[in-house]
Amino acid sequence: MAVYIYSITFKDHPLRIHGLEGVGESGSPLRTVTAGPLCAVVSDAPEELRPKRRDIGRHQEVQQRLLTDGTVLPLRFGYTAPDEDTVKQTLEERGDEYADRLRLLEGCxxxxxxxxxxxxxxxxxxxxxxxxxxxxxxxxxxxxxxxxxxxxxxxxxxxxxxxxxxxxxxxxxxxxxxxxxxxxxxxxxxxxxxxxxxxxxxxxxxxxxxxxxxxxxxxxxxxxxxxxxxxxxxxxx
Incomplete structure (x- = not known):
């Protein structure tokens, strides 16, 4: 199933995402995909994704919650992947790049x-x-x-x-x-x-x-x- 991607963090981030709703009409719960030291915060991707105020607000709420607790590499609204395996593969292939960027953004x-x-x-x-x-x-x-x-x-x-x-x-x-x-x-x-x-x-x-x-x-x-x-x-x- 297609997934919507919000952010990338280190897996030791507190990840207080319980209670947050994902984008889309159903507002599916958030979950994580982990590969090595990295973690992606995702949810089910809606069949039709449009920049509605509700969904932009939910996307931003996830970023702000994560930012409060630690370093986050935020993705702009609208990023999706075909499935969780694709997300995991990307984290593995670009792990060094993402980790370097997270370290640069630490405390910023x-x-x-x-x-x-x-x-x-x-x-x-x-x-x-x-x-x-x-x-x-x-x-x-x-x-x-x-x-x-x-x-x-x-x-x-x-x-x-x-x-x-x-x-x-x-x-x-x-x-x-x-x-x-x-x-x-x-x-x-x-x-x-x-x-x-x-x-x-x-x-x-x-x-x-x-x-x-x-x-x-x-x-x-x-x-x-x-x-x-x-x-x-x-x-x-």
Missing amino acids: VEYNLKASQDEEMLLREILTDSAQARRLNDDIRAGTATPDAAVTLGEIVANEVRARQEALASGVIEALRPFAREIDSSPPTGTDFLNVSFLVSDEQDELFLATELSLAHQMGEGFEFRLNGPLPPYSFS
Whole structure:
């Protein structure tokens, strides 16, 4: 029977999974598959698996329960295998790789940071700092601009936005880098200029959080920092 895989741990992990429900309509109980020093937490896989809020919540609850008691290599939502024998074989074949990764993640959690800047504030800064952009904007508003002025202004603004946001993102990451064991950046979406995950050890946790808060205050109004965590280290599994 197909199985759904939540996490990989060392087999000496407390594995307090009693009472947790697995994904799917039936919410089948969780169990473990062991091979050598490793253990996979699994349940029966539903015939149809979709990212419903209920199932994502159950998946996350398993990760959080395991993380509370020790190191965990969390799999993202949706991983399945044909049967338990396949899971055991994978643990055996990739045992050294998984064990090394678990040791690296020991005592660590993930924090994800997203940041955005007010668009009107950014545009005002560009028009203040760029004489060319300011002149084109004034001409357009006065009705004296050439036909291509709007396109030229748009290109200037787009280039300035990209350069400024890349610099801002780099500055934030570099300020937090000393407190992270690893960093994983993802393309920002929407109005965000930053979407980055940090692998932070217990020893650096307070310093990381204090520095992030200080950065948010230093950036001031017009900036929004959204820190999510502590999380299971999905980005570093």
